[in-house]
Amino acid sequence: MPMPLFIAGAVMSFVFGASIGSFLNVCIYRLPQGESLVTPPSHCPACNTRLRPADLFPLFSYLLLRGKCRYCGKRISPRYFTIEFITGLIFVAFWWALAAQYQEALATSAGMLMLSMAWIWAASMLVTFMIDLDTTYVIEPVTWVGMASGIIFEIAKRVLENKPLYDTWTWQHIHIPYIQAIPGMVIGFCIFLLIDLFGRLLFRKPGMGLGDSYIGAAIGALLGAGLALLSFGIAIFCGALVGIVIIIIGMRSPAPEPEKADSVSEGALQETGDDDMPQGRYMPFGPFLTSSAVLLALAPGWVTTQAMHLWQWYMRLF
Numbered sequence: 001m002p003m004p005l006f007i008a009g010a011v012m013s014f015v016f017g018a019s020i021g022s023f024l025n026v027c028i029y030r031l032p033q034g035e036s037l038v039t040p041p042s043h044c045p046a047c048n049t050r051l052r053p054a055d056l057f058p059l060f061s062y063l064l065l066r067g068k069c070r071y072c073g074k075r076i077s078p079r080y081f082t083i084e085f086i087t088g089l090i091f092v093a094f095w096w097a098l099a100a101q102y103q104e105a106l107a108t109s110a111g112m113l114m115l116s117m118a119w120i121w122a123a124s125m126l127v128t129f130m131i132d133l134d135t136t137y138v139i140e141p142v143t144w145v146g147m148a149s150g151i152i153f154e155i156a157k158r159v160l161e162n163k164p165l166y167d168t169w170t171w172q173h174i175h176i177p178y179i180q181a182i183p184g185m186v187i188g189f190c191i192f193l194l195i196d197l198f199g200r201l202l203f204r205k206p207g208m209g210l211g212d213s214y215i216g217a218a219i220g221a222l223l224g225a226g227l228a229l230l231s232f233g234i235a236i237f238c239g240a241l242v243g244i245v246i247i248i249i250g251m252r253s254p255a256p257e258p259e260k261a262d263s264v265s266e267g268a269l270q271e272t273g274d275d276d277m278p279q280g281r282y283m284p285f286g287p288f289l290t291s292s293a294v295l296l297a298l299a300p301g302w303v304t305t306q307a308m309h310l311w312q313w314y315m316r317l318f
Helices: 003-033 060-064 078-107 109-135 140-160 181-203 211-252 266-270 286-298 300-316
Strands: 167-171 174-178
Touching: 003 078, 003 109, 060 078, 078 109, 078 286, 109 140, 109 211, 109 286, 140 181, 140 211, 181 211, 211 286, 211 300, 286 300
Parallel strands: none
Antiparallel strands: 167 174
């Protein structure tokens, strides 16, 4: 692919990603509250004034308004700008990774469909990341979007690579057609379901909750079973490290006064897989899952190599 076209695609991906990031901000704010994504229209949460089109340009509006509402002067959270910027970067990263691999073939209808599904999957992971980080809840329909986009991604990839649309598993002379996304989803879901059941049996209280199982299924849909398992291992390793750091910091500082958890509407609770999750000092695991999955989706070869080097170093210690 010529470098000017490569760069032009990256620029367009960033602009489009930043625009999608503006919508993702709406999802992140409204879905936990059980609110509609369509109505009411975008408005200032402080003065409730409906925003004009000039106030809604991704990135630029925040910079031009210096992070304040045009109508009441209240400060706008920098999170809105950050999510738009990160979404733009993620879209560029997926464009860069797929364009480097498929070159001009990415400009075909199958290539564009594959790229679009990768973007949609990444967007669902980002929304899940932020909602889980904020509330420790997982909104199931968001992960369903990730699962569907992962399945379509694989089909489009097979068309682009001129491969059969499905593989065949033979069992006692019975030929069963399947695509890699399906066993990836099943394995991703069952692993965290078993971890949750094991935690309930061992500690006699709720474990991880089903929310992480839905995240695992969405990851398996795009990455397949093998890379999904690797991403789970990376997430568990990173989560353990962060947990150890938090425990050490907690031991050296006085415990804070318990705070009342933010209220979540009953409608939103019905759409989550974590309706019985323990509160308090619970550290959400979803952000570790989604981060490792996006990293593996972008650079599976590099991540796999580094994981092998880390494992070999670990084995030499013993």
